[in-house]
Amino acid sequence: MSFSVHNRKTGSRFDVEGDETILDAGLKHSIVFPYSCRGGTCGTCKARLVSGEVGYAHPPQALSPEELAGGSVLLCQAVPSGDVEIEATELAASAEIQIKIMPCRVAAMEQLAHDVMVLHLKLPASQAFRYLAGQYIDILMRDGRRRSFSMASRPQAGQDLELHVRHVPEGAFSSRVFDSMKVKDLMRFQGPFGTFFLREDSDRPAILMAGGTGLAPIKALLDQAFADDNHRQFHLFWGVRARRDLYLHELLETWAAEHENFRYTPVLSEPAADDDWRGESGFVHEVVLKHVDDLSAHEVYACGPPVMIDAAKAQFPAHGLAPDRLFYDSFEFAVDD
Numbered sequence: 148m149s150f151s152v153h154n155r156k157t158g159s160r161f162d163v164e165g166d167e168t169i170l171d172a173g174l175k176h177s178i179v180f181p182y183s184c185r186g187g188t189c190g191t192c193k194a195r196l197v198s199g200e201v202g203y204a205h206p207p208q209a210l211s212p213e214e215l216a217g218g219s220v221l222l223c224q225a226v227p228s229g230d231v232e233i234e235a236t237e238l239a240a241s242a243e244i245q246i247k248i249m250p251c252r253v254a255a256m257e258q259l260a261h262d263v264m265v266l267h268l269k270l271p272a273s274q275a276f277r278y279l280a281g282q283y284i285d286i287l288m289r290d291g292r293r294r295s296f297s298m299a300s301r302p303q304a305g306q307d308l309e310l311h312v313r314h315v316p317e318g319a320f321s322s323r324v325f326d327s328m329k330v331k332d333l334m335r336f337q338g339p340f341g342t343f344f345l346r347e348d349s350d351r352p353a354i355l356m357a358g359g360t361g362l363a364p365i366k367a368l369l370d371q372a373f374a375d376d377n378h379r380q381f382h383l384f385w386g387v388r389a390r391r392d393l394y395l396h397e398l399l400e401t402w403a404a405e406h407e408n409f410r411y412t413p414v415l416s417e418p419a420a421d422d423d424w425r426g427e428s429g430f431v432h433e434v435v436l437k438h439v440d441d442l443s444a445h446e447v448y449a450c451g452p453p454v455m456i457d458a459a460k461a462q463f464p465a466h467g468l469a470p471d472r473l474f475y476d477s478f479e480f481a482v483d484d
């Protein structure tokens with residue numbers, strides 16, 4: 148059974164087969180809506196249902212009952228039950244990127260903090276893997292579960308992919324990484340996914356806000372900007388708990404010294420007594436607002452724990468940030484089927 152989706156905002160039309168979601172069917176046809184977690188929780192793919200009906204495989208957690216009743220739709224979960232018309236933003240930048248399943252081999256592992264492992268994944272030389280700096284992949288576990296991790300490296304032919312994996316207590320994948328994974332292990336992943344990448348059509352100063360391993364895609368995005376000789380102003384605020392969690396502090400300080408257009412502000416929420424910390428402390432989103440009270444001229448790229456993203460969504464618009472200039476990947480926990 149197939150139904151048609153018509154996007155009234157752009158005029159594009161495509162078919163949805165069986166129980167495909169609108170987001171997945173769009174991606175198959177190179178039509179990319181802004182999206183992030185694909186689990187129904189982050190809300191990036193909210194759009195408007197103009198006509199027709201959709202069903203949901205899982206409850207669309209990111210939609211309030213009022214939003215549902217008012218005609219909002221969550222494209223990553225919505226499965227049409229007939230022809231539908233929607234009103235949704237589309238992105239051109241990643242339309243050429245193909246989502247693939249790829250094998251890879253663990254080339255190196257480096258534990259940079261008590262709970263952060265950096266993985267370097269080697270891809271087969273015979274298969275090209277294209278992505279945009281900032282996107283993520285899903286590791287496909289042997290038992291069928293999937294786990295999302297952002298690429299911390301910018302795309303470069305023949306180079307390994309770099310992932311920053313935080314150890315989640317009892318975490319199915321991250322515990323394997325910390326307890327039993329070895330160099331040369333084989334894995335499979337699917338990707339690239341997501342629309343957390345630098346909007347190239349803007350030269351607004353960019354505030355980059357990372358929480359913990361939310362640094363990973365922001366590192367890729369910055370590395371790409373430096374390689375492209377992009378002269379936009381970038382100010383990174385990196386929030387972690389204590390000094391020992393700043394696992395790439397020296398690299399970021401070096402970048403700040405080398406690039407005139409890059410500033411770096413580390414923020415500790417709970418500095419340890421022996422940290423002797425004289426830098427910023429508190430919640431990272433509050434420190435952003437302390438430095439830049441008026442966000443009306445800025446874009447914000449935020450990545451990390453859902454609570455940090457929710458704080459940015461709730462508070463930054465009151466400081467002048469247009470909602471369509473807040474780009475984020477919320478590091479939601481995986482939802483297993």
Ligand SMILES: Cc1cc2nc3c(=O)[nH]c(=O)nc-3n(C[C@H](O)[C@H](O)[C@H](O)COP(=O)(O)OP(=O)(O)OC[C@H]3O[C@@H](n4cnc5c(N)ncnc54)[C@H](O)[C@@H]3O)c2cc1C
Nearest residue numbers: 184295296297312313315318319320321360478479480481
């Ligand atoms: C787009 C995207 C990109 C991501 N990129 C990265 C990345 O680069 N680096 C990174 O470290 N993480 C990243 N994450 C987060 C990561 O995918 C999840 O933390 C994932 O669930 C970890 O897998 P795991 O198998 O180790 O733990 P899981 O097996 O998924 O979870 C372990 C335990 O935590 C419990 N749990 C579930 N929800 C919560 C909650 N809200 N609070 C506390 N405990 C909970 C579960 O019940 C489970 O028992 C990303 C997430 C998304 C959506």
